[in-house]
Amino acid sequence: MSLPVLPAFAPQLLAFDLDGTLIQDGGTSVPEVTAAALHRLKSLGVRVALVTGRDFPPRAVAEAISFDALATNNGGRVQIGEELRRNAQFSPADLTAVLAHELADARTVLFDSQGIYVDLPAGREPEPWMVARSFKPMREAPREGIVKVGFYHPDVAGHAQRLRTSHPHLVVTGGQEPYAQFLTVTPEGANKAAALTLLAEGLGVPLERTVGFGDSDNDEVMLELAAFAVQVGTLPLLTPHADAQLPDHTHLAAYLDALAERLEQR
Numbered sequence: 200m201s202l203p204v205l206p207a208f209a210p211q212l213l214a215f216d217l218d219g220t221l222i223q224d225g226g227t228s229v230p231e232v233t234a235a236a237l238h239r240l241k242s243l244g245v246r247v248a249l250v251t252g253r254d255f256p257p258r259a260v261a262e263a264i265s266f267d268a269l270a271t272n273n274g275g276r277v278q279i280g281e282e283l284r285r286n287a288q289f290s291p292a293d294l295t296a297v298l299a300h301e302l303a304d305a306r307t308v309l310f311d312s313q314g315i316y317v318d319l320p321a322g323r324e325p326e327p328w329m330v331a332r333s334f335k336p337m338r339e340a341p342r343e344g345i346v347k348v349g350f351y352h353p354d355v356a357g358h359a360q361r362l363r364t365s366h367p368h369l370v371v372t373g374g375q376e377p378y379a380q381f382l383t384v385t386p387e388g389a390n391k392a393a394a395l396t397l398l399a400e401g402l403g404v405p406l407e408r409t410v411g412f413g414d415s416d417n418d419e420v421m422l423e424l425a426a427f428a429v430q431v432g433t434l435p436l437l438t439p440h441a442d443a444q445l446p447d448h449t450h451l452a453a454y455l456d457a458l459a460e461r462l463e464q465r
Contacts, residue, residue: 203443203454205461206427210245211408212267213237214395214421217251217260219377219414220431220448227257230448234263236455241265243462248398250274250391252372252383252417254310254347268402272310272347273370273385273417274394279401285394286312287386291342296366297384298348305352309340316340348384355382372417377434383417392420412451413437429454 215221222229237247248268249256255271268279275287289297298307304320308329317329318337325334350358359374359382370390373382391413399406411418411425414432422428422440430441431448438444445454 203429203445205458206410206442208408208426209462209465210410210427210458212246212248212399212402212404212410213240214248214250214398214409214411214425216391216413216415216418216421216431217249217253217256220412220418221249221451222260223448228259229263230452232452233448233455236452236459237264239459240455240462243459245462246402246404248395248402250394250398250411250421268398270391270394270398273372273383273389274391274421275346275370275385275389277394277397277401279398282401284397284401287346287389288343289345289348289386293366293369293386294342294345294348297362297369300350300358302350302352302354302358305350305355307337307351308334308349309337309345310347310349311341311344312346313344346386346389350382350384351380352382353380355380358382372415375416375436377415377432390420391418392424395421395424414448 218224241247246267249266250270252273253271270277277285306320307318309316315332315334316337316339317334319325356374359371362369362371368387370385399409407426409425410427411421412429412431413422415434416436419437419440422437427442428440430437430444445451
């Protein structure tokens with residue numbers, strides 16, 4: 200299979216979604232060939248940033264790749280080197296609106312800088328990752344400092360539509376493929392396009408020299424903004440924004456190596 204088209208310009212910043220793009224969806228480590236390709240690009244002066252919906256990357260990912268910058272919580276928290284540039288939080292009123300749902304027996308998770316707070320349906324056991332995070336019951340969650348809310352329920356699409364109508368300033372992702380039963384809500388401005396703008400500015404890179412990589416609906420705004428967009432996977436929502444497409448994350452290393460070879464020849 201021939202490789203997809205490469206950007207015509209020399210990229211200065213590569214911004215990667217995590218799950219389903221840089222690593223297997225729900226995984227905890229970067230394939231060695233992908234890590235090697237990224238180190239090769241970094242040796243050529245290319246900056247590398249992670250832009251993820253998670254509240255922090257797995258330790259193995261952070262150790263395998265020395266990211267120049269990191270955006271988590273769908274772009275709500277932006278860190279460049281050791282400097283925190285943004286940490287978006289819900290206002291108490293917005294948080295009340297987000298939690299005012301009609302999803303009977305929904306599993307709800309709130310995130311703040313201290314940890315996670317979980318509302319489990321009656322009789323539902325916590326998942327291993329919740330236990331590993333030392334979760335607390337949602338009744339103990341503070342009303343301030345919440346940076347992200349997640350819902351797990353078959354009918355999250357309805358709640359997503361209500362929030363988009365009543366609180367259009369909030370960032371609502373999920374409730375559609377590939378996460379039809381999972382909904383994430385983040386505060387105003389906490390999206391991946393805003394994160395890419397801050398990352399590029401903080402690293403001194405023109406947006407015209409950025410490349411975005413993503414696979415799901417929360418990556419749409421980042422791929423639309425980046426000068427060159429690489430879609431990983433086949434989600435129809437992203438295809439109109441894609442300048443290049445990869446079948447899945449296992450093809451990423453070969454693409455990055457081809458990009459490195461192009462830069463080495465310049």
